[in-house]
Amino acid sequence: MIKPTLPQGTRDFxxxxxxxxxxxxxxxxxxxxxxxxxxxxxxxxxxxETLLGKYGDEGDKLIFRILNNGLDNPAKREQVLDxxxxxxxxxxxxxxxxRALRYDLTIPxxxxxxxxxxxLQFPFKRYQIxxxxxxDRPQKGRYREFYQCDADVVGSASLLNxxxxxxxxxxxxxxxxxxxxxxLNNRKILAALAEACxxxxxxxxxxxxxxxxxxxxxxxxxxxxxxxxLSDEQSSxxxxxxxxxxxxxxxxxxxxxxxxxxxQGQKGIEEIRWLANFLKKExxxxxxxxxxxxxxxxxxxxxxxxxxxxxxxxxxxxxGGGRYDDLTGxxxxxxxxxxxxxxxxxxxxxxxxxxxxxPESLEVGTKxxxxxxxxxxxxxxxxxxxxxxxxxxxxxxYPEQTKFDKQFKYAEKKKIPMVVIAGSEEIANGxxxxxxxxxxxxxxxxxDELKELLLxxx
RNA sequence: GAGGGUGUAGCUCAGCCGGUUAGAGCAUCAGAUUGUGGUUCUGAGGGUCGUGGGUUCGAGCCCCAUCAUUCUCCCCA
Numbered sequence: 001m002i003k004p005t006l007p008q009g010t011r012d013f014x015x016x017x018x019x020x021x022x023x024x025x026x027x028x029x030x031x032x033x034x035x036x037x038x039x040x041x042x043x044x045x046x047x048x049e050t051l052l053g054k055y056g057d058e059g060d061k062l063i064f065r066i067l068n069n070g071l072d073n074p075a076k077r078e079q080v081l082d083x084x085x086x087x088x089x090x091x092x093x094x095x096x097x098x099r100a101l102r103y104d105l106t107i108p109x110x111x112x113x114x115x116x117x118x119x120l121q122f123p124f125k126r127y128q129i130x131x132x133x134x135x136d137r138p139q140k141g142r143y144r145e146f147y148q149c150d151a152d153v154v155g156s157a158s159l160l161n162x163x164x165x166x167x168x169x170x171x172x173x174x175x176x177x178x179x180x181x182x183x184l185n186n187r188k189i190l191a192a193l194a195e196a197c198x199x200x201x202x203x204x205x206x207x208x209x210x211x212x213x214x215x216x217x218x219x220x221x222x223x224x225x226x227x228x229x230l231s232d233e234q235s236s237x238x239x240x241x242x243x244x245x246x247x248x249x250x251x252x253x254x255x256x257x258x259x260x261x262x263x264q265g266q267k268g269i270e271e272i273r274w275l276a277n278f279l280k281k282e283x284x285x286x287x288x289x290x291x292x293x294x295x296x297x298x299x300x301x302x303x304x305x306x307x308x309x310x311x312x313x314x315x316x317x318x319x320g321g322g323r324y325d326d327l328t329g330x331x332x333x334x335x336x337x338x339x340x341x342x343x344x345x346x347x348x349x350x351x352x353x354x355x356x357x358x359p360e361s362l363e364v365g366t367k368x369x370x371x372x373x374x375x376x377x378x379x380x381x382x383x384x385x386x387x388x389x390x391x392x393x394x395x396x397x398y399p400e401q402t403k404f405d406k407q408f409k410y411a412e413k414k415k416i417p418m419v420v421i422a423g424s425e426e427i428a429n430g431x432x433x434x435x436x437x438x439x440x441x442x443x444x445x446x447x448d449e450l451k452e453l454l455l456x457x458x
Numbered sequence: 459g460a461g462g463g464u465g466u467a468g469c470u471c472a473g474c475c476g477g478u479u480a481g482a483g484c485a486u487c488a489g490a491u492u493g494u495g496g497u498u499c500u501g502a503g504g505g506u507c508g509u510g511g512g513u514u515c516g517a518g519c520c521c522c523a524u525c526a527u528u529c530u531c532c533c534c535a
Contacts, residue, residue, distance in 0.1 A: 003508095005526080058533055061459085104535090132535090137459090139529060146535065208533085316535065344535040373493080408495030423493065437495070 009144025031172045032127040040126040042108040064101040101133040105150040114331035122155030152340030177357045179311035185294035188268030192259045197234040207295035310351045368395035
């Protein structure tokens with residue numbers, strides 16, 4: 001016998017957890033639909049070459065690769081051995097692995113758009129809720145298998161899309177009851193910063209370092225910048241940029257003074273300014289914060305970037321996204337710009353659990369349990385049971401004839417709020433005993449009155 | 459990829475300086491209670507102390523290795 005275990009970083013979801021997860025997904029899906037997004041699903045696995053090189057060197061290492069079948073075929077022995085040799089030298093080999101589990105939902109979506117651009121109605125708005133896999137080392141709030149819920153618009157460069165996506169975040173988290181901070185920035189501003197201090201090729205180094213500002217502080221960021229090969233002069237210019245403070249308007253003016261002389265900087269600031277004006281609330285103020293330190297890891301972002309932080313809990317971001325000018329260009333179909341956002345369901349779950357934000361009603365599945373008091377008693381309640389089910393009322397009958405104690409405890413464990421007891425006495429009188437387990441009250445009713453009673457109660 | 463923590467009953471954990479037969483709470487099962495649950499009382503079952511080696515008269519405890527798990531860093535949701 002082997003000890004049953006789970007692969008590292010994966011989880012089973014027991015019924016109560018699935019209920020809560022589905023509650024989150026239901027709300028997010030509802031909001032997506034309300035904004036005109038359409039569902040899409042893609043396979044769990046993609047061709048390895050579809051994924052490689054899209055997430056940076058670090059990302060490539062975290063892609064789960066699937067071993068080819070038929071490696072034990074003697075006829076292919078030399079080919080396979082040679083393939084393994086290549087794998088051990090760090091270069092991939094189709095002889096050993098040509099498929100991999102999807103790492104996110106954006107690249108498979110880009111692949112889908114590139115394959116079907118002739119058939120799709122643009123702008124194409126899709127949402128996708130599926131698991132993704134990363135060969136990462138698991139830790140708090142990080143798993144090797146987790147769900148992403150993405151919504152993307154492709155085929156439109158309009159900033160109106162950004163405004164809609166921002167509102168999707170605001171709507172969804174309001175409905176979930178999670179206070180959030182929505183942070184925005186623009187990758188063009190970061191690019192302009194890199195251009196001004198260190199050169200465009202330092203963009204990644206700069207973003208990785210400044211992204212950590214709120215975590216490690218200004219001094220450490222400066223240290224990291226010099227470690228990454230920036231001069232003191234360049235670092236201090238970045239320091240000035242990072243020190244920009246004030247409300248959204250002030251920050252924009254200050255950034256303009258610093259980076260407005262470059263075309264990219266100017267463009268980025270204009271984009272944010274437009275978005276800010278558009279999202280501005282009637283009573284003034286903005287439903288987001290402008291965070292110049294926000295960088296986001298993925299390299300394909302080229303414009304607006306989003307990040308959502310949950311208020312009052314110590315957990316990483318629970319959502320993020322951004323604009324990309326040319327994602328499908330990687331697959332030979334240039335000129336389709338897009339923008340998208342993602343919800344981190346697993347972390348949202350953790351936040352809601354920590355805050356106690358799930359409605360209690362989620363725990364009730366079955367509304368009514370019929371006790372089993374013997375075969376003739378079962379025959380007596382059977383038509384009633386079926387008729388309730390036809391009316392959409394979830395109910396069940398205890399399948400074994402056993403003592404009351406057991407049947408009561410079953411109902412209690414499953415959080416079934418009501419039980420029906422019908423024995424020889426009730427059969428003789430054509431009645432039912434209905435007990436409410438939460439109030440511990442009991443009443444006797446005619447056997448045809450049950451449905452009405454339940455419909456009244458709900 | 460780098461560095462810590464933890465592995466003892468189904469679950470959460472205690473176990474003194476290395477010393478006789480390894481404990482508690484919860485859970486489970488049975489009974490008090492053959493048509494009324496939750497509270498209570500009584501009793502029972504349940505252990506290769508992660509695994510392998512070593513030190514010792516003696517190891518749950520010390521040492522080494524290994525596996526699992528968890529956390530931090532890198533990176534990310």
